[in-house]
Amino acid sequence: MKHDEVLKEYSEKLSPALLQEIAASVPANIAKEKLIKILEEAAGLYSRAKINAGECVGLVGAESIGEPGTQMTLNTFHLAGVAEMNVTTGLPRIIEIFDCQKEIKTPMMEVFLKAPHNTIDKVKKFAAALKETLFGELVSEYSLNIYEQTLTLKINETLMKDYGFTDIKELAKLLKTKSKGFISETKDYLIIFTQKDKGGENLKEMYGLKEKLKVVKIKGIKGVKQVLPVKRGEEYIILTSGTNLKDILQLSEVDATRTYGNDLREVYEVLGIEAARQAIINEVYKVMEAQGLNIDIRHIMLVADIMCASGAVKGITRYGVVSEKASVLARASFETPIKHLINAALEGEVDRLTSVVENVMINQPVPLGTGLPGLVTKMK
Amino acid sequence: MDISKHLLVPKHTKLSDVDKKKVFDKYSVTVKELPKIMKDDPAIHALNSKVGDVIMIERESKTAGRAIYYRVVIDG
Numbered sequence: 001m002k003h004d005e006v007l008k009e010y011s012e013k014l015s016p017a018l019l020q021e022i023a024a025s026v027p028a029n030i031a032k033e034k035l036i037k038i039l040e041e042a043a044g045l046y047s048r049a050k051i052n053a054g055e056c057v058g059l060v061g062a063e064s065i066g067e068p069g070t071q072m073t074l075n076t077f078h079l080a081g082v083a084e085m086n087v088t089t090g091l092p093r094i095i096e097i098f099d100c101q102k103e104i105k106t107p108m109m110e111v112f113l114k115a116p117h118n119t120i121d122k123v124k125k126f127a128a129a130l131k132e133t134l135f136g137e138l139v140s141e142y143s144l145n146i147y148e149q150t151l152t153l154k155i156n157e158t159l160m161k162d163y164g165f166t167d168i169k170e171l172a173k174l175l176k177t178k179s180k181g182f183i184s185e186t187k188d189y190l191i192i193f194t195q196k197d198k199g200g201e202n203l204k205e206m207y208g209l210k211e212k213l214k215v216v217k218i219k220g221i222k223g224v225k226q227v228l229p230v231k232r233g234e235e236y237i238i239l240t241s242g243t244n245l246k247d248i249l250q251l252s253e254v255d256a257t258r259t260y261g262n263d264l265r266e267v268y269e270v271l272g273i274e275a276a277r278q279a280i281i282n283e284v285y286k287v288m289e290a291q292g293l294n295i296d297i298r299h300i301m302l303v304a305d306i307m308c309a310s311g312a313v314k315g316i317t318r319y320g321v322v323s324e325k326a327s328v329l330a331r332a333s334f335e336t337p338i339k340h341l342i343n344a345a346l347e348g349e350v351d352r353l354t355s356v357v358e359n360v361m362i363n364q365p366v367p368l369g370t371g372l373p374g375l376v377t378k379m380k
Numbered sequence: 381m382d383i384s385k386h387l388l389v390p391k392h393t394k395l396s397d398v399d400k401k402k403v404f405d406k407y408s409v410t411v412k413e414l415p416k417i418m419k420d421d422p423a424i425h426a427l428n429s430k431v432g433d434v435i436m437i438e439r440e441s442k443t444a445g446r447a448i449y450y451r452v453v454i455d456g
Contacts, residue, residue: 017445
């Protein structure tokens, strides 16, 4: 456009999205004066639409998310017999996100694959390779021989071939690091472990070995419990239950720009605080949308910003963001008041009464709206 | 693995001391009042930042198109 420099002048006053919209909707050969007039008018409207200083955005946000939230539980419906993965939705999921819980109920990932790998056959094969397989699944029989002090494992032949192992020796190799102090031999479909130094209390050790071998990972990505290739738009992707973003992003077939998981703590650890903030917004918005609720995204953005302001993801709990409040009374008004008051008394904490709740408690004007500005006078 | 290309990760840049001062003047804030980012945050690994640096983050915003955000690096 020929008036690019005019538009640039307004980049401070108007948001990039608005500028783009204006540039797209005015005729290309518009006179400079007219364009300035339009921009001036738009800037006026924009600044009037902005939130005023002292507006209680947090309270409005809480109401705007809370009220539709009350309707959410009533609209639960379940999808019987749909070949999708079961994911927590609705209120339980919202609580999970906002409290930033350590263990979420249904951790899952959406794995996108790069171009030559995302055809149906290749995706299916790749998905099967992702699934974590433990050695225990292949063993059909364990036998402990106390007299000879040996542990014999019988391997299920068909299963072994299904998982892509042709030789039993390959399997035995994988077990080597976990079976120190034992000599392993293979025979047909048997793996026999014999203890190196006989005598003493080794029955216990052999028992321990058996349990240790059961959980040896022989294939796949740690934590991926289930895989499901599905069609998403034009391409095929893999849904997994169980997450391990760190390892999956390192695979060369995986499109590391779009693959993501729904475990916020993991997103924070692997992709950083800004990604976690975006993930919170996306996840909450997805739940709300699925329930047919219409919440302005700005409210969710505010909550996400607060949760991520300290550099780590903090839940809206008494251990999270509330614990960082400067005022004792504000903390006490949330949960476990007596604990907070006693600790504050022991430490000799001072409350400066600079925020809202503590001023409500002592019946003083709160620093919001018209209560925000103070009066400054010159002292003689 | 380069995480900066991931859809969830916006562009992070380290501000020079001059730009830092400009930001503080524009919003009349001090370093302490800015939101924080941990020193070992994976998104700023490549920037070699130290404690006290200000990171400019260019977010893709659904409402504003593009939004600028600032975080100060802290010891995690």
